[in-house]
Amino acid sequence: MKMTKNPFPVSKDQLLEAYRIMRTIREFEERLHTDFARGDIPGFVHLYAGEEASAAGIMMHLNDNDRIASTHRGHGHCIAKGVSVKEMMAEIYGKATGACRGKGGSMHIADLSKGMMGANGILGAGAPLACGAALAAQKLGHKGVGISFVGDGASNQGMFLESLNLAAVWNLPVIFVVENNGYAESTSVEWAVASDSYVDRATGFGMPGITVDGTDFFAVYEAAGEVIKRARDGGGPSLLECKMIRFYGHFEGDAQTYRGKNEVEDIRANKDCIKTFQARVKEAGVIAQAELEQIDRQVLDLIEQSVVEAKAAPPPAPADLLTDVYVAY
C-alpha cells in the first residue's frame, strides 16, 4: 500500500491511539457480554459497544484537569478518559484491586486522578457534577472543562434541565453531550421526548447546540474540538448531540423485543464506527492493515490479562464495608 500525506486533522500517532481506545472499549464490552451471560459478574452491566466513536472523539481533546461525569453506560467513557482497564475489570468483578476497591461495580467506576468523576446509576445525575467541576475550573482559572454525558432518556430529567440553566447563568465551561442511541431503556425517543430536538433545548437555555453523526469518529472529533475550545476560551456552555447506536440491549439480559427485525444485524454490518474508521484511514493510505491488527492483538491480550487478574484477586474484606464511604471535611 502506498503511504501518502496524512489528510486528517490528527497525527498518525493520534489516529492509532483513537483506534486503540475504540478497540479496547469494544473488546472490553464484548468480553463482559460473554462473561456476564456465564454468570461470572455480579450486578448489572450496560454495554457501550457500538458507541465508541463518541467517547474517543470527545476524550481525545481532554487532559487530566478536565473532568467528566458519566452515565450508567460508562465503561467507554472510563477507558477513553484513561482509567486503568485492569482496575476497571477488577471493579466490575467486585474485587479489592478494582478502581473503587470492588465496592462500586460497573455503575460507579471512578478515578479522580484521571478526571473521571464516576459512572452514575442515577439518570441525569452527572450533569450537576459536571457543572460543579466546571465551576471549580472557572474559579481556579486552569482552563479545564467539565463534560456531562447523558442519554436521550435521561435528558428528560429535571436535574439535567436545571443544569443547562445553571451552566448558562454562570457561563460555565461545560459541555452537555447527549448520547442519543434512540432508546430510553426500551422507549423510543419519538415517544418520550417533547419537540424531539436536544438542540432546541440548548437554544431554549441560550447556548448553542449541534448534532453530529456519533458513529463517525472524525465528525465527533471535529465538533467536540470546537465546543471544548469554545468553553476553554470563556465562550460558555454548549450541547453536543451524538446520534449513535448500541449493539446490545439496555442492560445485559434485555430481550430487546422493542427493536426491529434485523435492526442490530444491519447496524453491525453498516454503521459500525470501528469499521468506518478502519476503512477511512486505510483508504487514505495513512495506516496499514498490519498496524491495526497489531493493536487488535495487544488489546485482546490486555483484556484477557485483565480478566485473569480480576478472577484471581481477592474480594473486599468484611472490615472494608464502611471504609471509603464517608468523607470528613
Next chain:
Amino acid sequence: MSPVVGIIANPVSARDIRRVVSHAGNLQITDRANILLRILAGLAATGVHKVVMMPENAGIYGHLRRALARAINNGEARFPELQLLEMKVTGQAGDSATAARMMRNMDVGAIIVLGGDGTHRVVVSESGDIPIAGVSTGTNNAFPEMREPTITGLAVGLAVMGAVPASVAFVDNKRLEVAINGRQEVALVDVAIVREQFVGARAIWKPESLCELFVTFGAASSIGLSSIVGLLAPVERQAPFGRRVVFADPRHAPFRLSAPVAPGLIEEVGIERVETVPVDTPMSLTVGSGSIALDGEREITFSDSDRIHVTLRNTAFRTIDVPVCMSFAASGGLFLDSTKQAPTASLARSHQLGE
C-alpha cells in the same frame, strides 16, 4: 381534481457545527411547524385542497397536528388536507431524497422545501421536472431567498392552480453535476474542492483548506462560498455560464479577497485565478486528493485513483418565481373580490390629480 402540493421539511437541517464556529441560527422545531402552517394557509387561500408531506420523527408534525385538529374542530377551512407519505423515516438527510422521489412519482404540482442550500440540493437531486419553491430555514442560504412563507404558499398555490400561467410562474435554473467514477452528485450553488480527505462535521469554515470552487451563480449580496464569485465577477442565476475560482496560499496569491464564506464568518482567501465555466463541458480538477463539498458541506472524499468531472448544466430544474407570481396576481386583480368594482380606477385618478 385540484393539484396536490408536496412539502419537504427535514428536521435535521440547520443542526451542524456552524452554530458554534460562526454563530449560525438554529430554527427551532416549533418555528418550523409554524412556518408550515403559514404555507398551508397560503395554499388553502388559493384553492389547494391537498398537501402531501415528508414524515419525520422530530416533532414538526406533532405541532402541525394540534393546529390542524383545532381548525377542524372549529369548523374552519384554513388549511388543506394534509397527508404524510408512507415511507421509512431514518432521521437523515436521505429522507428528503426519498420524499422527493415519491413526490415526483406522484406527479405533484410543486414541492415546497424548508431548508438551506443543502436540503434543497438533496431534493433537486430527485425531483426531476417538478417545480421547487424554497423557504429559507437552513444555515447557508444562497439558493432559497428569505421571504415570508405565507407569500410562498400563496404564490405556489396560484402557480399550481393555473391562475398564473406556467410560462410566467416557473423559471429554469442551472446546476452543477459532479461525476465520480460514473456516480453522479449535484449542486445548486457551488462545488468546492477542499484539502481535508475526510467528511467529518461536513461544514466548511476553514478558508485555508479551499483548493477550487465552481459556482452556478454568485451575487455580491450572497452568503457562503458563492459570495467569493459575487465579489469578484458576479454571475446571475439565469446567465448561461458559471464561474470557477482557483485558490492559492494567501501569502503568495496574486490577489487576496475578504468574503463572507459562511454566516458570521468573513475570511480572507488567496485567489490564483477566476475563469468562466461554459455549459455542458466536463471539467477536471486541479488537485488529486481531498474532499468535495456540495453547496457548503463536505460529502465525498477522493484520491488520485478516482475519475472526477464537474459539468455545468443549463435548464436543469425549475423553480417558482414567487415575486413574479404575486405581481401577476396583483396586476390581474386575482385577489380582488370580482363581485365588487375595482378601486384602482379611482386610485389612478387621485394620483393624477396629485392628491
